[in-house]
Amino acid sequence: MTSQLDDIRFALTRLHPIPGDVLGADDVAALLEEMRKFTEGVVEPHRLEADRQGARFEGGEVRCPPAYHDIYAKWVEAGWQGLPADEAHGGQGLPFALAAAMKELLTTADHAFSLCPTLTWGAIELLERHATEDQAGRLLPPLVSGEWNGTMCLTEPQAGSDLSTVRTRAEPMGGGRYALHGQKIYITYGENDLAANTLHLVLARLPEAPAGSRGISLFACPKLKADGSRNAVRCGGIERKLGIHASPTCIMLFEGAEAELIGEPHRGLPAMFAMMNNARLQVGIEGVAAGARALHLASAYAEGREQGGKPIARHPDVARMLAEMRATTLAGRFLALEACVAADAARAGVTGAEEKLALLTPIVKAWCTDRGVAAASLGVQVHGGMGFVEDTGAAQVLRDSRICPIYEGTNGIQALDLVTRKLPRDQGATLRAMLAAAVAEDARLAPAAEALEGATRRILSAGPAEVAATATAYLEACGWFLGAAQLARAARLDVAYGPIAGFYMARLLPRAVAHCQEIAGADEVLALIA
Numbered sequence: 001m002t003s004q005l006d007d008i009r010f011a012l013t014r015l016h017p018i019p020g021d022v023l024g025a026d027d028v029a030a031l032l033e034e035m036r037k038f039t040e041g042v043v044e045p046h047r048l049e050a051d052r053q054g055a056r057f058e059g060g061e062v063r064c065p066p067a068y069h070d071i072y073a074k075w076v077e078a079g080w081q082g083l084p085a086d087e088a089h090g091g092q093g094l095p096f097a098l099a100a101a102m103k104e105l106l107t108t109a110d111h112a113f114s115l116c117p118t119l120t121w122g123a124i125e126l127l128e129r130h131a132t133e134d135q136a137g138r139l140l141p142p143l144v145s146g147e148w149n150g151t152m153c154l155t156e157p158q159a160g161s162d163l164s165t166v167r168t169r170a171e172p173m174g175g176g177r178y179a180l181h182g183q184k185i186y187i188t189y190g191e192n193d194l195a196a197n198t199l200h201l202v203l204a205r206l207p208e209a210p211a212g213s214r215g216i217s218l219f220a221c222p223k224l225k226a227d228g229s230r231n232a233v234r235c236g237g238i239e240r241k242l243g244i245h246a247s248p249t250c251i252m253l254f255e256g257a258e259a260e261l262i263g264e265p266h267r268g269l270p271a272m273f274a275m276m277n278n279a280r281l282q283v284g285i286e287g288v289a290a291g292a293r294a295l296h297l298a299s300a301y302a303e304g305r306e307q308g309g310k311p312i313a314r315h316p317d318v319a320r321m322l323a324e325m326r327a328t329t330l331a332g333r334f335l336a337l338e339a340c341v342a343a344d345a346a347r348a349g350v351t352g353a354e355e356k357l358a359l360l361t362p363i364v365k366a367w368c369t370d371r372g373v374a375a376a377s378l379g380v381q382v383h384g385g386m387g388f389v390e391d392t393g394a395a396q397v398l399r400d401s402r403i404c405p406i407y408e409g410t411n412g413i414q415a416l417d418l419v420t421r422k423l424p425r426d427q428g429a430t431l432r433a434m435l436a437a438a439v440a441e442d443a444r445l446a447p448a449a450e451a452l453e454g455a456t457r458r459i460l461s462a463g464p465a466e467v468a469a470t471a472t473a474y475l476e477a478c479g480w481f482l483g484a485a486q487l488a489r490a491a492r493l494d495v496a497y498g499p500i501a502g503f504y505m506a507r508l509l510p511r512a513v514a515h516c517q518e519i520a521g522a523d524e525v526l527a528l529i530a
Contacts, residue, residue, distance in 0.1 A: 001326070002496055004108065004292050005036050008101050011334050014493055015486075016341040018095045019348055028098070035102050042074050044109035051112065051396050055192075055248035057238045062191040062248045068113055072146075072194040081117055081146035085124050089140035096347075100340040103282050104333070107289035108296075111400040112246035114289075116149055116189045118282050122275040123150025123201055130218070130263040130271045139199060139220060148222075149195040152275055153184040153202040153252060161413055163269060164212040168204040168254060170219055170261075178261065180204055180221055180233070180254040186407070190250030191223075191235035198223040200233065200252065201275065202259065203268050210266060218268030221259035233257040243399030276408060277361055281343070283408045284336050284364035287372030290401035291329030294372075294379030297394050298322060301383050312382075320507075321382050325375040327504040330497075331483030332368040334490060339364045355430045359422050360482075362414035366472075367479025369404035370411060376401045415471035418478070419459050428456045431478070438485035441492060444505050448481050451516040458519055469522040477515035484509045 002010070009032055012018055013025040023031075050065035057063075075081065084099040085091025099121060106114040124143050127136060142148040159165040168182025180202060184190075192198065200221040209215030225231050236251040263271040299322060302313035312318045339360040345353035376398040380387035387394040405411045423431065435449045459467060459474055487501035 004105070004296075005032055007330060007333055008032060008104065008337070010490070010494065011337045012097055012101065012341070015334055015490055016097075016338045018097050018341060019345045019350060020095075023095070023098075031094075031098060032101060035105050038074075038078060038080070039102075039105040039109040043071055043106060043113060046071065047110040047113075048393055048396065050110065050246040051400075052245075052390075054245035055238055057235070057248075060234065062193060062235055062238060062250065064192055064194055064248065065246045068194055068246065071113060072116070075117055076146035081120060082144045084121060085140070085144040086128055089128075089136065090144045091124075095341075095344045097337060097340040097344055100281065100285055100337060103285045104289050104292065104336075107286050108292045110246075111286065111289065112244040114286075115244065115247045116192065116194060117146065119152065119188055119279070120146070120148075120150040122152065122278040122282070123199060125278050126201060126271065126275040127220075127262070129274050131220075135220070135260065135262065142197065143199060147195065148197045148199050149189055149192065151187050151190050151198060151200045151252075152272070152279070153187055153190070153200045153221075154272065155186045156182065156184060161410065163203065163216065166203050166205065166216055168202065170204040170206050170217060170259065172207070173258070176260060178204075178206075178219060178259050179256045180219060180259050181256060182254050183236070184252045184254070186239070187250045187252045189248060190252045191238075192248055196224075201262070201272070202254070203272060204259075206265055213269050215266055216268040217265050218262045218271045219259040220262050221254070221257050225258060231257045242402055243396070244403060279408045280361055280365040280414070281336065281339055283404050284332070284339075284361075284366075284368040286404050287369035287401065288329060288332045288336055290372035290397055290404065291325060291332065291375035294376045294394065294397045294401075295322070295325045295329055297392060297397070298325065298379040298382040301386070301392065301394075318382055321378045323500065323503050324508065325378050327487070327500050327508060328371040328483065329375055330490075330500060331486050331504065332364075332371050334486035335360070335479075335482055336364045336368055338486070352430070355426060356434075358425070359418075359430050362418040362422060363475060363478050363482065365408065366405070366411035366414035366475055367483070369401075370476075371479075372401045372404055373398070411475075412472060415475040416468060418475050419467050419471045420464075423456070424460060428460055431456060434482065434485070438481070438488065441485065442488035442505075445481070445484060445488060445509070448484065448509055448512045448516075451513045452477055452481050455516040455519050462522070465526055466522040469525040470519040473515045473518035477512045477519075480509060480512035480515065484512070 012028050046067035053065040082091035083094050084096050087093040170178040173179050202219045202221050203216050206217050232255045234253050236253045239249040303311050305312050342353045342357040346357050380394045383394045386392050438445050439449050487504050490497040491501035
């Protein structure tokens, strides 16, 4: 069986080569190997200890697990934070797809730690797109170096998925400065003792702003002001959570905190979507990483645990579970990296890349995270009773992975985004091109492609209620089919992927057809809420 690193290298050099000629296959391989050494050697050894210790809130301050201080310092020293950032601000200017590879390896090593630096990548991308030249010159270098971390401050107690009800207000102070008043919740690493400063990117309303989402502006608010004094923003506590215990999830109180406007007034939500779309791909990769960690633990346990005179890995039902974990994780990895390569291609102006990225983003976020949870659950099952106790680490993967289908837009919202925005924008042309290309790779995909084509026609002609009732089934069908297409193409390029592709075709691809059949059941769903 190929390794996680082998699969990523194959994806970025052969399956979905990084666009441009700046990096050759040897360069990509060398960078990936350095990532592996850092994540396995520096980060991974502390994952269980950090989970047990958790983040703590004491005397108004957040304390991260002690090991994280050294890990974060080494992260900064090695320059990993600047991997995809513009060279003009101290970054390395490398493709986003390589940052995605680092994201998978880092999250596999420790999900909770990975959230701090990878959210900062999203903040960097947002400022690169929407900050003024002066703002970029001041705010980007410390984020790119890792001296500062960045946060997304969107959610409020009454404003979760519906951000049109945001109440945080921004009062003009003069001189281009604003005072923020309000409360934000679920802020990852909103307060921490790892970075020297934290830059909060905050959605708030200006005086007399229009109602709804069109009245929301975006502000940059540092924990420490330029003179080193503490800004009027503080942590009101951290959440007690099912998983990612070592990552502080903070309640942030803005009590007249000084901030500056990013972008145009009342255009904060479109600007924030630059960070949110980046984060949605990264969360999809977190699902892949959960599968990778669960598979690693389960495979090792199954090879060493003997029952009935042979390792349990040799028992057909355990082999089935391991194969499903392997197949869905691999398909998700290849699909997520295709989306990330499309992001790089879109930046380079490649025709059709932006359309592919837009279509794949909700599928990657939702399908890959659901598969990550399923793989983590199978991992516990492979361990049997030892999976239900904490010592093996299998339970931690399941606990940690469960947040992924929820944050950065629940998977139900991703499904609605797919069927109400992404699919209709070109009447399914991008998806149909992908279906045709997949069938050309492997004729075994034809029946599922035909079913998905029929489902696509139905979705595009259906009314809003039917579309909403069948959105998740449609996204699931797309995910199972596109995952099969990834493995079919991989098997054509390298025979090593043939057996796992065959397993997927026989055992998992039928799920795409089954989900297409679900779409005819909209009335039965709607009858339940009539």
